[in-house]
Amino acid sequence: MNDTLSSRPASPDGWRAISKGMTTAIGGTPLIRLHRASEETGCEILGKAEFMNPGGSVKDRAALAIIEDALQRGTLKPGGTIVEGTAGNTGIGITLVAQAMGCKAVIVVPETQSREKLDFLRMIGADLRLVPAKPYRDPGNYVHVSRRLAEETGALWANQFDNTANREGHRTTTAREIWNQTQGKVDAFTCACGTGGTLAGIAIGLREQALEAGRKAPHIVLADPEGSGLYGWVKSNDMSIIGGSITEGIGQSRVTANLEGCAPDDAERIPDAEALDHIFSLTADEGLSVGGSSGINVASAIRTARKLGPGHTIVTILCDGGARYQSKLFNPEFLRSKGLPVPGWLA
């Protein structure tokens, strides 16, 4: 079942011997076969290991794309400051990429985000501004605070939700990597949305590749946690919300500029207990430690496989690693307080 180092084939893009620096080490992540999910469904279910990026998440790609775009346009000057509101991972990516490229970053984060992400931001020297968690319609919401901070200080606002450099980064890198790694055999793609940059960029990129190759466009499925409006948006064009979720960084109550025009074919709404089941199984059965949104994504990939039937290849994203949520997803007391299952080895 498990291959060894010596039998591991080179990726279609080739392993890069020397990266010219941290920014060129972003992307080029492995696409990992998820054995249990694949065997249970008769499909090939593949997870793009974005937790292997230098900053530890899929958001390194958005951070790099946004900063490179701003430097090219001249809206960010070398040595200049970029401000962003984030659930944490984009803040980590932006701080590290800014440091690697000689810029400064200011990061606004709701104080409810996991302790590990906040500690990591402090550890890497982020200029961190914690704000109380407020809904988007409230002017105290972290996104609005970050926009005002940028305006007041004359810094650049990264605006990851509505800056389409974010999805463009995924169209030109993640989508192409997935296409090359599967040699064009990708029947479906599914992932959850925060900004929607990952889903939309990959959906648009894969559709373009399929068109060019004269192949059927992959089936695009939006994976949504409870407490988010996007499932309703795809299914019935109304953003009605049920329940809530402990997952961080995903779920959305508006159609961001990144999501506009992406038109997913379907959506799955995944309860936390179902997502956790996959997170614990990925650890116990496959040796992969991942965070909450990866569990939502894998659950959605399995549901999609069951709908499409055996023989299909379904790709999803393993967005970040489990260590970022040790005090929540892997803490028996926290799980019990939410009425969620505790895996045997933690209990």
Ligand code: PMP
């Ligand atoms: N998973 C995690 C862990 C994240 O931090 C984020 C972004 N906040 C996402 C998924 C969603 O990615 P995107 O913003 O590209 O929709």
